[in-house]
Each structure stands twice: as structure tokens, then as C-alpha cells.
Amino acid sequence: MNKLWSPWRSQYIDSFLNKEKSDGCILCNIAKKNPEDPSNLLIEKGDLTFTVLNLYPYNNGHLMIIPFEHKSEIESLTREENAEIMEKLQLAARLQVLFWLAVGLSSLAAFSTAVHHFEKRFVRAALCLLLVPTSTVVAAVLLASQLGVASLALGYLTGTILHCLILLPGSVDSLDFQPSVSPHLGREFAARLFPVLITLLPFTALPVIDAFWSSHLPDGSLSYLGYATRIVIGLTSVTIHGVAVVLFPYFSEHAVAGQRERLRAMMISSLKFVFLLMVPLATILTALRLPILTLLFERGSFDRQATLGLGAVLPWYLAGMVGMAAMNIVSRAFYAVSQARTLVLIGLGSLALYAGLSGLLSRSFSYAGIGVSYALYWTVQLIIAGAALGFVVEKLWCVEQFKFLLKLVTASLLVGALLQRASILLPEAMGPVARVLLLGTAGCVVFLLMAWLSFTAAEKLDFRSLFAARETVPSGEACITNSLVARSDTR
Numbered sequence: 001m002n003k004l005w006s007p008w009r010s011q012y013i014d015s016f017l018n019k020e021k022s023d024g025c026i027l028c029n030i031a032k033k034n035p036e037d038p039s040n041l042l043i044e045k046g047d048l049t050f051t052v053l054n055l056y057p058y059n060n061g062h063l064m065i066i067p068f069e070h071k072s073e074i075e076s077l078t079r080e081e082n083a084e085i086m087e088k089l090q091l092a093a094r095l096q097v098l099f100w101l102a103v104g105l106s107s108l109a110a111f112s113t114a115v116h117h118f119e120k121r122f123v124r125a126a127l128c129l130l131l132v133p134t135s136t137v138v139a140a141v142l143l144a145s146q147l148g149v150a151s152l153a154l155g156y157l158t159g160t161i162l163h164c165l166i167l168l169p170g171s172v173d174s175l176d177f178q179p180s181v182s183p184h185l186g187r188e189f190a191a192r193l194f195p196v197l198i199t200l201l202p203f204t205a206l207p208v209i210d211a212f213w214s215s216h217l218p219d220g221s222l223s224y225l226g227y228a229t230r231i232v233i234g235l236t237s238v239t240i241h242g243v244a245v246v247l248f249p250y251f252s253e254h255a256v257a258g259q260r261e262r263l264r265a266m267m268i269s270s271l272k273f274v275f276l277l278m279v280p281l282a283t284i285l286t287a288l289r290l291p292i293l294t295l296l297f298e299r300g301s302f303d304r305q306a307t308l309g310l311g312a313v314l315p316w317y318l319a320g321m322v323g324m325a326a327m328n329i330v331s332r333a334f335y336a337v338s339q340a341r342t343l344v345l346i347g348l349g350s351l352a353l354y355a356g357l358s359g360l361l362s363r364s365f366s367y368a369g370i371g372v373s374y375a376l377y378w379t380v381q382l383i384i385a386g387a388a389l390g391f392v393v394e395k396l397w398c399v400e401q402f403k404f405l406l407k408l409v410t411a412s413l414l415v416g417a418l419l420q421r422a423s424i425l426l427p428e429a430m431g432p433v434a435r436v437l438l439l440g441t442a443g444c445v446v447f448l449l450m451a452w453l454s455f456t457a458a459e460k461l462d463f464r465s466l467f468a469a470r471e472t473v474p475s476g477e478a479c480i481t482n483s484l485v486a487r488s489d490t491r
């Protein structure tokens with residue numbers, strides 16, 4: 001655990017070197033802290049005991065129930081303290097049951113979401129995603145004074161129940177249960193599951209590979225890489241994920257109907273959308289990364305050095321993000337044309353490339369080498385997958401697209417350079433929030449102006465072309481895959 005998430009690690013080790021610096025008992029110090037501040041990890045304070053999350057957990061949600069009175073032996077606990085510790089332990093066990101129930105219901109909600117996507121009803125399913133966070137907040141506000149932490153669990157559970165109640169009736173109607181089809185559907189489902197699991201490997205395999213090479217990396221490196229990965233995956237989910245989920249049934253429609261030319265047109269306009277959004281986003285965030293990271297993370301044990309470390313790798317991860325977002329679209333096209341095996345082979349090949357390259361580059365360039373490997377991993381994968389898709393859906397990469405990309409990258413880099421310059425020139429007195437907002441908005445405006453002036457009419461995005469004429473219904477197998485991909489990438 002120390003190896004995996006360790007922005008605090010160097011300080012943790014330092015505290016061992018000069019032990020006399022630590023003042024008093026660590027548990028008694030926690031007892032004095034304020035539970036309102038989430039960085040204290042205090043869950044609640046009882047009458048005789050308090051409950052705190054372990055900073056170095058052995059497992060997810062590892063918590064400790066501690067008496068306020070400083071005691072070194074279990075025998076010295078009073079009858080009352082024993083009772084309260086047991087009471088809190090029971091509460092934790094009860095909450096665990098509520099959460100397991102909520103997890104089970106979430107799977108049911110996920111299934112209903114898949115059926116709604118199959119029927120191309122996206123809005124209700126998307127709005128339902130707001131239920132759990134909203135009900136958790138409402139329950140906490142209304143019930144926290146009577147029920148304490150249990151109010152959060154109840155709110156969470158209520159949200160998942162509502163989610164099921166709203167989505168399930170509509171999905172049951174759409175299902176046409178025919179017993180003769182079921183065994184076939186089951187086999188089909190299993191056959192589709194395998195390639196999806198393989199193509200989702202990067203989200204678990206890349207951190208494992210990073211950890212494998214970590215022996216020759218300085219302390220804290222892995223946590224910089226972890227932060228950077230989470231930032232780019234988060235940005236991609238917010239910007240591209242919804243678009244990809246909606247596009248997929250249309251891809252499969254065209255594929256099933258044999259309309260290869262229409263599928264290609266849709267692929268090209270959606271990729272154009274991805275590039276138009278992600279390339280400037282990546283360059284603007286690269287230029288403003290230090291003020292943004294300072295604003296978002298720099299407090300407590302995330303010090304200036306951590307900001308600089310994360311700032312050093314983030315540009316590479318943002319470059320990789322463009323490829324990752326585009327692969328989100330390209331990989332769905334492979335499922336639409338039932339060529340998942342090609343996708344799996346490309347995925348495994350790229351993974352091997354990443355493993356080798358990150359080992360090699362991290363020796364000379366430390367954790368920045370791993371960042372470079374991440375950028376190359378997604379870019380190479382995108383180029384090869386796009387070329388492979390060319391064999392099944394006409395040619396995907398062409399000179400026009402290359403020209404468009406070249407203009408886009410040049411314009412974005414110019415904006416990035418301008419912003420970098422401008423951020424030095426702006427007066428220090430200006431607050432960090434105002435600075436980031438002003439520069440970010442200015443960057444977007446300048447980019448749009450440049451794009452407007454330099455792009456030809458064909459290069460400007462026409463949203464109508466994204467959803468050009470559709471006639472047939474998507475195939476069931478395609479929708480099963482879509483829902484699988486949709487559920488698992490959001491993690």
C-alpha cells in the first residue's frame with residue numbers, strides 16, 4: 001500500500017528518521033481533531049470512542065474504533081468503553097449490509113440502463129445517474145442529526161432503489177422473453193464478454209506494469225502516475241463517454257444494414273468531434289497545469305514538490321488522453337462490425353509495447369519515461385486500430401484527415417504557448433481562481449477564432465452529420481457489448 005499511493009510517503013519515512021520530532025501519541029492527537037474536516041479521516045466522535053479511517057489501510061474502508069482515554073492494553077478498557085466499541089462495530093457491520101444491498105441493486109439498475117440504451121432511450125437513463133448522489137446528500141441533510149453516518153447509507157440505498165423503480169418497468173416491457181432463445185443469448189453474452197474484458201485490461205494492467213518498474217523510480221512517482229491517470233480518465237468520461245454510448249447503436253445499425261459508407265462517414269465525423277474537443281483541451285490544460293494542480297490538490301501532505309512532480313508527467317498523460325478518447329469511438333466500431341478479435345490482438349500488442357517501453361524509458365527518464373510510454377501506448381494503438389478498421393469499413397485515415405489534424409494540433413500548440421506566456425505576465429495579486437478562469441476562457445476563445453479562420457467548411461463540425469439518416473434497429477449482440485463497455489469504463 002505504501003508503494004501504491006504515497007504522496008505522504010516521503011514524510012512518513014522522514015518521521016521514522018527523527019522520531020523525537022513526533023509529539024505525543026498519534027491516536028490521542030487524532031482525537032483532538034475536528035471531524036468536520038475530511039482530511040482528518042475522522043468518521044465520527046462518540047461519547048467514549050471515536051471512529052477513524054486508517055490512512056494506511058489494509059483493505060478498502062479499513063476503519064479503527066479508538067477510546068478517547070489513552071490505553072495501551074485491551075484489559076484496561078472499562079465496561080462502558082467496551083460496550084461502545086462493540087456498538088460502533090455493530091453499526092459498521094449493519095452499514096456493510098446496506099451497502100451490499102445497494103451494490104446488488106446497482107447491478108439491476110445497470111441492466112435496465114443497458115435495455116434503455118438498446119431501445120435508444122438515453123435521456124432517462126442519463127438523468128437517473130443523478131439519483132444516488134442527490135438522495136445521499138438529501139438524506140445526510142435531513143437525517144444526519146438523528147441517524148448519524150447511517151443516514152448516508154440509507155440515502156445511497158434509497159437512490160439505488162429509485163433508480164431501479166424508474167428504469168425497470170420500462171425495461172421489462174421491452175424484453176421479449178423467449179425460452180428457446182435464452183441459451184443461445186447466454187452463450188453469445190459470454191462470447192462478447194471476453195473481448196470486452198481484454199480491451200478493458202489497460203485500466204488495470206497499466207498501473208500493475210508501472211508498479212513492476214517502480215523499483216528504480218524515486219519515492220512518490222507511482223502516486224504522480226496514479227493522479228495523472230485518474231485525471232485523464234475522469235476528463236474522458238465527462239467529455240467523450242456519453243457521446244460514445246449514444247453513437248454505438250447507430251454504428252451497429254449501419255453495420256448490420258451493410259451501410260459501410262454511412263458507418264465510415266459517422267466514424268469520421270465522430271472522430272473529428274473527439275479531436276476538436278480533446279486536442280485543445282489537452283494543450284490548454286498542459287499550459288495551465290501548475291496553477292490548476294495547485295488550486296485542486298496542493299494542501300496537507302500534497303506539497304509543492306508533489307505539484308511539480310505531477311506537473312512533469314501530466315502533459316504526457318494529456319497527450320495520451322486524445323488517443324484514449326478516440327479509441328473509445330474506434331473500439332466501438334470494431335464491436336459494431338463484429339471484429340472484436342482484431343481489437344483484442346491490437347490491445348494485447350499495445351500492452352506488450354507499453355510494458356517494454358515503460359521499462360526501457362523509465363531507466364533513463366524516471367517517471368517521465370512512463371508518461372511518454374503512456375502517450376505512445378494510446379497513440380500507436382489508435383493509429384494501428386484505425387488502419388485495421390480500414391480493411392473492414394473502407395479507408396479511415398486519409399490525407400484530408402491528416403491535414404485537419406495538423407492544423408488542429410498547430411492551432412492548439414500556439415494557444416498553449418500563448419497561455420504559458422500570458423500566465424507569467426499576469427499580475428500575482430490576481431487570485432488563482434480568477435487567473436485560471438481568465439486564462440482558460442481566453443485560450444478557448446483564441447482557439448475557436450483560429451479554428452474558424454483556418455478550417456475549411458468541410459473541416460468544421462456539422463453536428464447533423466453525426467446522426468445522419470437511420471432506418472434499421474441495432475442488433476442485440478451489439479447492445480449487449482455496448483452496455484458492458486459502458487458499465488466498465490466508467491469505473
Ligand SMILES: [Zn+2]
Binds near residue numbers: 027029069070071
Ligand atoms: Zn493515546
